[in-house]
Amino acid sequence: MKKSLLYCLLCGILLTACSKKAWVFTSFREPANEGLRLLYSNDGYHWTDLDTVFLKPALDQQIIRDPSIAKGPDGTFHLVFTTAWKGNKGFGYASSKDLVHWSEQKLINVMATEPTTVNIWAPEIFYDDESKEFIIIWASTIPNRFEKGVEAEDNNHRMYYTTTRDFINFSPSRLFLDPGFSVIDAVILKRAPRDHVLILKDNTRPERNIRVAFGETAIGPYHDVSPAFTDHLTEGPSVIRLKDKWLIYFDDYQKKIYDAVETTDFKTFRSITKSISLPPGHKHGTIFQLEKKFLKKLTRQRRHKFIINKIREAR
Numbered sequence: 001m002k003k004s005l006l007y008c009l010l011c012g013i014l015l016t017a018c019s020k021k022a023w024v025f026t027s028f029r030e031p032a033n034e035g036l037r038l039l040y041s042n043d044g045y046h047w048t049d050l051d052t053v054f055l056k057p058a059l060d061q062q063i064i065r066d067p068s069i070a071k072g073p074d075g076t077f078h079l080v081f082t083t084a085w086k087g088n089k090g091f092g093y094a095s096s097k098d099l100v101h102w103s104e105q106k107l108i109n110v111m112a113t114e115p116t117t118v119n120i121w122a123p124e125i126f127y128d129d130e131s132k133e134f135i136i137i138w139a140s141t142i143p144n145r146f147e148k149g150v151e152a153e154d155n156n157h158r159m160y161y162t163t164t165r166d167f168i169n170f171s172p173s174r175l176f177l178d179p180g181f182s183v184i185d186a187v188i189l190k191r192a193p194r195d196h197v198l199i200l201k202d203n204t205r206p207e208r209n210i211r212v213a214f215g216e217t218a219i220g221p222y223h224d225v226s227p228a229f230t231d232h233l234t235e236g237p238s239v240i241r242l243k244d245k246w247l248i249y250f251d252d253y254q255k256k257i258y259d260a261v262e263t264t265d266f267k268t269f270r271s272i273t274k275s276i277s278l279p280p281g282h283k284h285g286t287i288f289q290l291e292k293k294f295l296k297k298l299t300r301q302r303r304h305k306f307i308i309n310k311i312r313e314a315r
Contacts, residue, residue, distance in 0.1 A: 026285030066122040091123040139184035236284025
C-alpha cells in the first residue's frame with residue numbers, strides 16, 4: 001500500500017515537472033492603483049507572484065481592477081479591465097505579444113447608448129472557438145430597467161455583452177443574463193461543443209455568493225441557475241481545468257482569504273482550501289495557460305524592464 005502511494009506521488013511530481021505548460025493568474029492589489037500583476041503555477045494549486053507591475057493604469061480613475069486576459073489564435077494577449085467604480089460607460093483594453101510591452105490603453109465605450117448606466121464592472125473576455133470571435137461580458141446597472149428586487153436601483157446589476165474579432169469593431173451591446181436578481185462577476189467556460197457553464201455571483205444583499213448556470217452556446221441563453229456552492233460574501237470566480245476536474249478559485253472576503261473548490265460535474269463541489277496557496281493581497285482575475293519556455297522568457301524580460309526602469313528613476 002505504501003509503495004503504491006509513493007509510486008503515485010512520484011508519478012504526479014514527474015508529470016508536473018515534464019509538463020510543457022504552466023498556468024498564469026491575472027491579479028491586482030487593492031486599492032487597484034498599482035496596475036496589472038501576474039501569478040504563475042506549475043500545478044494549478046500553488047501560486048507564485050512574479051512580483052512586478054506589468055501595466056500601470058492610465059484611464060478614468062487610474063485603476064486596473066478585475067484584469068481578464070484571453071490569448072487569440074495569432075498569439076496576441078488581449079486584456080480587459082475595470083477602470084472606475086461609477087460614472088463610466090466603458091471598460092479598459094490593451095494588447096500585448098509578450099505580456100511585458102503593451103499597446104496604448106483604450107476605453108471601449110460599450111454602454112454609450114445607455115446614458116443612465118451607473119457602472120461597468122469586471123469585464124471578462126472569452127475566445128469562442130466556434131464563432132471565431134471574442135466575447136466580453138460585464139455587469140452594469142441601469143436604474144428602473146428591471147423589476148425591482150431587494151437591491152437599491154443603483155445596485156441592481158445585470159450582465160451585458162459585446163463581440164469582436166479585431167478589437168476595432170464591436171457588436172452593439174446586448175443583455176447577456178437576467179436571472180431575476182442582481183448579478184455580477186460572471187465567467188464563461190466551455191466543457192464540450194454546445195456545452196457551456198456560466199459561473200456567476202448572486203449579488204443580492206441576502207446572498208452575495210457564487211452559483212452556476214448552463215447553456216449550449218457561449219452567449220447563452222443560460223438556464224438552471226444552481227443553489228450557491230460558496231458561503232456568504234464571496235466573489236470573483238476564476239476557473240482552471242485539470243484533466244477531469246475543474247478548480248474554481250474565488251475571493252472569500254468575509255474570511256479575508258482566497259479559497260477554491262473542485263468539481264467534475266458542476267453539481268457537487270468539494271472544498272480544497274487546505275490544498276492551495278496564493279500570495280497575500282492577491283485579488284481576482286482570470287487564469288490561462290502559457291508555455292513554460294514563454295514563462296521563462298517573460299521572467300527575464302520582466303527583470304530587464306525592472307532594471308531599465310530603476311536606471312531611469314535614478315537619473
